Amino acid sequence: MKRALLTFSLALLAGCSMTGVQAPPEPCLSDAECSSGQLCFAEGCGDPGRGIVVELGGDPLGGLYARDVPIADGTLGKARDFELGEPLLITGEFQREKTGNVDPTNRTFYAEPVQLRAVGQSELIPSVIRVFEQRFERPERGRFVMTVGAGRFTLSAWPADPSVPPASASDVVAAPGGTPPDVTFAFPAVEGAVTLSGRLVKKIDATQVPNVEIALTSATMDLQAFDPVTREPLSQRFPVASGTSSSPGDFTITLGPRAKELPAVLLVASPREANAEAPSKTFTVEAPFPNTVTLELGDFGEAYDVKGQVLDALGAPVALAQVLIEGTVAGGGRFRSRVVLTDADGVYRVRTLVNAADQSLSSIVIPPPMSDAAVTRSAVKVDPEEADPLTGVITLPTVKCESRLSLRGTVLTPGGTPAANVGVRAVEHVASAEGGSERPFPLDPVEVITDASGAFELKLDSATWRVEFVAPALPLASRLVTVKQLTDDKGQPISTVALPPVNLAEGRTVTGRVTGTIAQRLGAPVPYSTLRFFRVTPVEGRDSAILLGSTVADADGRYTVVLPGR
Amino acid sequence: MTLGNGLKLQPNRGAGFMARLLLCGSLALLGSACLIPQDDTVLPELPPKKNAPLRVLPQTAKPAQRRTTIFVGTLSPSCPRNEFSMTVYDEDSDDPIRSQWYIDPETNYEPTPDRPVFTGNPIFGGTSVTREVTAPNAMLTFLASLKDGNEHIVEGWVTDSEFVQDAPPTQVFRPPRTLADGTEVMDTPYTDFNVWVVKVENCQ
Numbered sequence: 001m002k003r004a005l006l007t008f009s010l011a012l013l014a015g016c017s018m019t020g021v022q023a024p025p026e027p028c029l030s031d032a033e034c035s036s037g038q039l040c041f042a043e044g045c046g047d048p049g050r051g052i053v054v055e056l057g058g059d060p061l062g063g064l065y066a067r068d069v070p071i072a073d074g075t076l077g078k079a080r081d082f083e084l085g086e087p088l089l090i091t092g093e094f095q096r097e098k099t100g101n102v103d104p105t106n107r108t109f110y111a112e113p114v115q116l117r118a119v120g121q122s123e124l125i126p127s128v129i130r131v132f133e134q135r136f137e138r139p140e141r142g143r144f145v146m147t148v149g150a151g152r153f154t155l156s157a158w159p160a161d162p163s164v165p166p167a168s169a170s171d172v173v174a175a176p177g178g179t180p181p182d183v184t185f186a187f188p189a190v191e192g193a194v195t196l197s198g199r200l201v202k203k204i205d206a207t208q209v210p211n212v213e214i215a216l217t218s219a220t221m222d223l224q225a226f227d228p229v230t231r232e233p234l235s236q237r238f239p240v241a242s243g244t245s246s247s248p249g250d251f252t253i254t255l256g257p258r259a260k261e262l263p264a265v266l267l268v269a270s271p272r273e274a275n276a277e278a279p280s281k282t283f284t285v286e287a288p289f290p291n292t293v294t295l296e297l298g299d300f301g302e303a304y305d306v307k308g309q310v311l312d313a314l315g316a317p318v319a320l321a322q323v324l325i326e327g328t329v330a331g332g333g334r335f336r337s338r339v340v341l342t343d344a345d346g347v348y349r350v351r352t353l354v355n356a357a358d359q360s361l362s363s364i365v366i367p368p369p370m371s372d373a374a375v376t377r378s379a380v381k382v383d384p385e386e387a388d389p390l391t392g393v394i395t396l397p398t399v400k401c402e403s404r405l406s407l408r409g410t411v412l413t414p415g416g417t418p419a420a421n422v423g424v425r426a427v428e429h430v431a432s433a434e435g436g437s438e439r440p441f442p443l444d445p446v447e448v449i450t451d452a453s454g455a456f457e458l459k460l461d462s463a464t465w466r467v468e469f470v471a472p473a474l475p476l477a478s479r480l481v482t483v484k485q486l487t488d489d490k491g492q493p494i495s496t497v498a499l500p501p502v503n504l505a506e507g508r509t510v511t512g513r514v515t516g517t518i519a520q521r522l523g524a525p526v527p528y529s530t531l532r533f534f535r536v537t538p539v540e541g542r543d544s545a546i547l548l549g550s551t552v553a554d555a556d557g558r559y560t561v562v563l564p565g566r
Numbered sequence: 567m568t569l570g571n572g573l574k575l576q577p578n579r580g581a582g583f584m585a586r587l588l589l590c591g592s593l594a595l596l597g598s599a600c601l602i603p604q605d606d607t608v609l610p611e612l613p614p615k616k617n618a619p620l621r622v623l624p625q626t627a628k629p630a631q632r633r634t635t636i637f638v639g640t641l642s643p644s645c646p647r648n649e650f651s652m653t654v655y656d657e658d659s660d661d662p663i664r665s666q667w668y669i670d671p672e673t674n675y676e677p678t679p680d681r682p683v684f685t686g687n688p689i690f691g692g693t694s695v696t697r698e699v700t701a702p703n704a705m706l707t708f709l710a711s712l713k714d715g716n717e718h719i720v721e722g723w724v725t726d727s728e729f730v731q732d733a734p735p736t737q738v739f740r741p742p743r744t745l746a747d748g749t750e751v752m753d754t755p756y757t758d759f760n761v762w763v764v765k766v767e768n769c770q
Binding site: 320 | 600627630631682687694703708
């Protein structure tokens, strides 16, 4: 079998990202290919001493959340202490309009229970997401103080009363050294909110005069309104009446006053229970909003028990594979089954709705990490006429998984000898996971260690992987590897790909202590804080964060990390 | 040496001889003492190092807050990718760390189709005493279906040994270790866990 070299997606940037100056990418396979003062990273050659930003995890148990510390170029020596200072806060007030108008001079404070959420990103380290939330049971005179980490956030306030629409505020920056941002949330008065009423039905029988509505009785559904452009929620989730106190399917949903300014809103109907045998469906309701609206979920029919078998490329059963079925079902809604596992014979059983007449559903099989079988998506049709007359079970075609590709390589010490016991960890690259992949979720990381000869083998699915090499007292090394199914000149699939030898480099050790204000104690050691050292640099036109090394401080806040450097 | 009365003190030749004799005798005795046979006792080998307990560092858990909401929908900037992870400290860096993840487990942790167990990839780590353990994505998919408005318990369990299939995560086993002399040593296996209270909401 012919071997093929992997495609390396290596982009590299020299220079300091903090200045925003972008250098052309320089692909590299080893440090020797890089110019003086630079090293080879997964993203390409770069100066490991420039553009460093440290993310400090802090002590979440003590209310001291993550923040970032930029390091001026060339100033990171052998010792570096970090003082986190006091917890970062966002303050503000919950208010409610007294009339149907938006009038900051005519409001009262809102002292009912509110859940406040902050979703944002680090301002210094790209792609680092931070989420915080806090519930205020009885905010005194509507005032709140929320503890957060550093970042630029979108805040959303969700009253416990579902008839009060949520309010949001964007671009709220929490950063050390300044006055905490003060944010006001004004919930609309009852007369200021937009109310949409109507009925969610399974089907409207247009063959009857007058038309007959077929009620939805098989599942408890929720409705929620969203902005069609920003996708921000305009309402809370509202239950659709199950028929106990009103007609089945009746709903009344309250939207924020912003809905008045929109040309349309999205109404998303989704089943409330995890095992509901009903689809989700999105409806567009255009302005001017009608007094009542009837939404047709579609005649999605009944759910059926289906079963199937999962085999690997050699025909052996794949046990403990995760299987789910999803897709467009009859009536136009989207359905996703629960996740089930295959048994020792590779057989799974799951309940699913029937596919739409002109479409197929997809079965997604995710074999366990150490299996040779690859993640496989295949089209399936669920035909009730093929149900077993005795058991009612529909047997789906056997899923035959392709083989995962075997990525082999060798790791060498700085002296060129085989490096044994080196951790080799492959993590799917963010862009690969979000780049329109047909998988319902990203691939799980895969990890092995090198043997006595420094060799390793990883079984990987087709994707772009960031492969990291972790050795004691040496800096992290990384490569970006795009694994694709290739064929040789006879059209036979290539099962093994070789990574050029990875030479570990000498590094430099940095030690120090992390302190902060915990429980009003100034300069207290921050126990077990995580520290992640990034190099922030533009890659392919976008600022990217390249992990240089990470560590966890001890109980006294002391840390040691080995970073790349010559 | 001259005394105060002008008389000179003469060295005592007999005493010097005796002193030299004594010194030689002492040296001879010391020298011979080194040759006295000692008991041929070999110190026993150090006992094999016991398995050290592992522990979750709760400060490192993600999400950082124990009571949290996750938003499920598409993968987009407005729908941040969810992650459940925790760093585990284990002095025995050779031990792979295994993890199992539960959603709303019953007290006996019995897996059912409504309450499956999600097994994480073993983390080898090479030589690091701290290792990050991440929940498998399948758990997130399952969790995403729980948009029932209720709070759900997510438990992440770790062990430095092996979980027993279909048994509570407190029941773990560790194969015996064979020493160089053929002796088998039974180590104590350890577990630890972290808990989150999670609500699931829509994200578009």
